Amino acid sequence: MANSRLLEAVPALVDRALQGDRRSIARLISRVEDGGPEAWSALSLIYPRTGRAQIIGVTGAPGTGKSTLVGEIAKLYRKSSPALTVGIVAVDPTSPFSGGAVLGDRIRMRDLSGDEGVFIRSMATRGSLGGLARSTTDVVKVLDAAGFDVIVIETVGAGQSEIEVARTADTVIVVEAPGFGDEVQAIKAGILEIADILVVNKADRDGAQSTVNALHAMLDLGTAPHGLLHHGVLMPSVIPTPAKSDERWQPPILKTIASQGHGIDEVITAVAHHRAFLAAQPEGQQRARLRASMELETILRETLLDRLLQSVGADRLNALIDQVVARTIDPYSAADQLQRAAVQA
Amino acid sequence: MDKKIRVLIAKPGLDGHDRGAKVIARALRDAGMEVIYTGLRQTPEMIAEAALQEDVDAVGLSILSGAHLTLLPRIVNLLRDKGLNDVLVFAGGIIPDEDIAPLKAAGLTAIFGPGTNTDSVVEFIRGQFQTA
């Protein structure tokens, strides 16, 4: 925001960020998040250096313990192999009324502070429809290019844009917690389908087992062919091993007590298994392709719309909006007119 | 392009009340800013590192413990050590009048007393960053 910052040249900033300078990484993330032509040039500079990191998405209803879990996952990765660095992107909603946000995920990641091998960045969803997935993956790219080995994205699991964000990860963990009565939040929010791993957190609370059972029932109704999964044991040590070539991935259901660091090993093991599964299966390649096409599509939609509106001009657009309101023209014909006008301009 | 003013609100020191910090965080959010809130009992090192990672424009420190004369200058120094030279630092809480001058000399831009209206904090930050 401050004027002095705007003068910083992108290529130099990119160089320093790629060398791992933390301040430059942070500034580059801001540039990328703010968008615009400068962000694009930065992203095209770093793109060849991306694709190395393992990306884990963590999603679920507010209060289920996602931030606590993410913190514990990062802590355990760091403990089990100190050479492995972890980046965290924690996304919280922007207030639709003010455009501002309170980003509080760091509160639960306190134990990670002081660890040079960890970098945490909080992000607000901001306005743009569908743009959230793009800006989040762009921020992830900066951390990836800067050399972080594992990158964890935390998003609130409600709504289409969060689902899109989760789909940009290699492995998606959906977090559930008991205490919402009979309702399983993940089902309600339509995010069960995207889960590669299901975690029932707050296993210290009553009702955890019935949540596990409800999830099992849902999975059995869905795609999972039969009960390979381990029922009824707290923090099961049996995790489905990577399936053979023509098999589908069976999302394991794991119990954790994130606030006490229990069950995290199993989560990390399941992530490793899922990674091995993707590497051995065509699904891994398919995911990468799907991701690239979604990304390209989002960028095209944004840039084409921008370009169109620029060439047509706000007056013309506003006049057409008035006509649509007055019902002297339908929105399809209006859109058609705008496109013709843009082509001619 | 979608730029936002980003502010870190932190509570250094050992006292266990963050009501004031939360009130300020919400007021800044309602003014359209992105507020990173880090919770209680933050050490100066934690605060400076969070400010760096979050690339904030300003750091607001809420302090009630009476340790402001040691903690606040230390935070400013750590921020400057990390190269965060243009990050604005302000504080609020229970800070006696006679301590305001030394704190400003130590690099704090503004000190808000206990009765401060949140609007004046919002105005202050806006005033620093609005490129009219």
Ligand SMILES: Nc1nc2c(ncn2[C@@H]2O[C@H](COP(=O)(O)OP(=O)(O)O)[C@@H](O)[C@H]2O)c(=O)[nH]1
């Ligand atoms: N009882 C219990 N509380 C937990 C557990 N994990 C997290 N919490 C608490 O649940 C609340 C919400 O946690 P948070 O990580 O912020 O959830 P998020 O909104 O999903 O990111 C906090 O008060 C945590 O301390 C757990 O395993 N058991």
Ligand SMILES: [Mg+2]
């Ligand atoms: Mg959270």
